[in-house]
Amino acid sequence: MTFVLRGPLIRFDGNPFADGRLIHEPDAGVAIRDGMIADLGPFDQIAPRYPDAEKRVAQGLIAPGFVDAHVHYPQIGVIASWGADLIDWLNTYTFPEEARFSDRAYAEAAARAYFDEQLRNGVTCAASFCTIHPASVDAYFAEAERRGLRAVGGKVMMDRNAPDNLCDTAEAAYADTKALIERWHGQARLTYAITPRFAPTSTREQLDAAGALAHEHPDCRIQTHLSEQHREIAWVAGLFPDAGDYLHVYEQSGLVRPGAIFGHAIHLTDRERAALAEKGGAIAHCPTSNQFLGSGECDVRGLIGQGVAVGLATDTGGGTSYSMFDTMKAAYEVGARRGDILTPEQLWWLATGGAAAALGLQTHIGNLALGMDADLIVIDPGATPLLAQRTGRADNIAEILFALIVLADDRAISAVYSGGQAVLP
Numbered sequence: 001m002t003f004v005l006r007g008p009l010i011r012f013d014g015n016p017f018a019d020g021r022l023i024h025e026p027d028a029g030v031a032i033r034d035g036m037i038a039d040l041g042p043f044d045q046i047a048p049r050y051p052d053a054e055k056r057v058a059q060g061l062i063a064p065g066f067v068d069a070h071v072h073y074p075q076i077g078v079i080a081s082w083g084a085d086l087i088d089w090l091n092t093y094t095f096p097e098e099a100r101f102s103d104r105a106y107a108e109a110a111a112r113a114y115f116d117e118q119l120r121n122g123v124t125c126a127a128s129f130c131t132i133h134p135a136s137v138d139a140y141f142a143e144a145e146r147r148g149l150r151a152v153g154g155k156v157m158m159d160r161n162a163p164d165n166l167c168d169t170a171e172a173a174y175a176d177t178k179a180l181i182e183r184w185h186g187q188a189r190l191t192y193a194i195t196p197r198f199a200p201t202s203t204r205e206q207l208d209a210a211g212a213l214a215h216e217h218p219d220c221r222i223q224t225h226l227s228e229q230h231r232e233i234a235w236v237a238g239l240f241p242d243a244g245d246y247l248h249v250y251e252q253s254g255l256v257r258p259g260a261i262f263g264h265a266i267h268l269t270d271r272e273r274a275a276l277a278e279k280g281g282a283i284a285h286c287p288t289s290n291q292f293l294g295s296g297e298c299d300v301r302g303l304i305g306q307g308v309a310v311g312l313a314t315d316t317g318g319g320t321s322y323s324m325f326d327t328m329k330a331a332y333e334v335g336a337r338r339g340d341i342l343t344p345e346q347l348w349w350l351a352t353g354g355a356a357a358a359l360g361l362q363t364h365i366g367n368l369a370l371g372m373d374a375d376l377i378v379i380d381p382g383a384t385p386l387l388a389q390r391t392g393r394a395d396n397i398a399e400i401l402f403a404l405i406v407l408a409d410d411r412a413i414s415a416v417y418s419g420g421q422a423v424l425p
């Protein structure tokens with residue numbers, strides 16, 4: 001079935017950190033067939049090509065669905081929890097909560113709640129950590145598949161420095177991950193990410209097992225954390241005295257390559273930055289989490305300038321919001337504090353095309369173009385009185401986008417299409 005969605009639309013003709021521009025079509029038509037974008041352009045030109053197709057009028061601005069490059073779905077229950085720092089927060093709230101995911105029904109309920117929240121905020125694809133329990137991965141992917149979503153995820157691997165009931169072993173993590181890859185990777189629109197949590201919670205044997213899996217499954221993604229806080233970095237140096245720096249711990253096990261996504265990456269050395277660029281690792285920038293946990297400020301523009309793919313991410317529950325509006329706003333504030341202002345177009349790109357590129361999915365999602373997944377959202381620029389009065393006096397699309405970044409929340413997401421299906425409302 002083909003239908004044509006009509007309305008004002010935004011898309012990118014390239015990356016606005018280089019010479020790409022945001023394109024605003026005041027009256028566009030998007031022809032959607034078999035879950036994909038079959039045609040796109042001014043409505044006057046598109047409509048006559050599909051005389052029999054249903055025409056739907058969008059109640060707002062048509063935009064690419066948001067992409068969240070790094071999130072922990074099992075942490076929905078501990079979002080907004082107090083912690084002295086990252087390690088304290090993990091031990092006090094996160095690990096006890098993740099332990100509950102040995103119960104499949106608990107994991108299923110959390111996955112449902114999580115995807116409800118994700119879609120309410122217009123996020124059509126995310127890369128999520130699960131827990132060490134294979135059932136947590138089954139719950140996540142089964143729920144994504146049931147809703148027809150594109151999703152990336154994987155079982156956390158941890159074999160030390162975590163509670164006993166949250167530790168596996170190098171061998172068990174290898175075997176469980178292998179079985180999960182066979183069950184889920186490439187099914188529907190699902191992509192498996194090999195997921196050693198971070199260097200402190202894996203032995204060298206386990207990181208090598210993750211590296212072996214990465215070698216055996218070159219089209220799987222890899223996701224982990226990197227250089228989030230100083231205390232963590234010092235801990236890694238003590239645990240891996242043979243490594244020159246934090247990233248080197250991962251390089252030694254073959255975990256830095258295209259398709260590897262590193263969360264945070266704040267306190268990098270020049271060598272680490274150069275190695276990421278050379279080897280093709282991507283960064284998930286998590287500004288609400290970094291502000292909340294006091295982690296520091298990622299050098300987004302500098303990394304992109306060196307050729308590293310950077311995408312925006314919520315990192316909830318360390319992050320404080322599922323909203324990419326809040327996340328873009330935090331990225332703006334982090335940039336402002338660094339004396340490095342990101343433009344509305346650049347912020348929007350980080351939450352769409354940039355995050356898609358970080359996940360190696362840029363040919364499918366993160367933009368609106370022929371042959372891409374019909375994963376798109378409709379945004380109401382008048383969703384609240386405050387927003388309406390500000391967008392109502394905007395002189396151009398960049399002003400509207402910036403007002404949305406600063407003032408909008410889930411009330412501004414008026415519709416969500418995933419694979420061409422209306423999944424919200």
Ligand code: GUN
Nearest residue numbers: 072197198225289315318
């Ligand atoms: N580092 C290792 N695990 C985590 C986590 O769950 N959240 C954050 N923010 N950092 C981590």
Ligand code: ZN
Nearest residue numbers: 070225263315
């Ligand atoms: Zn994280």
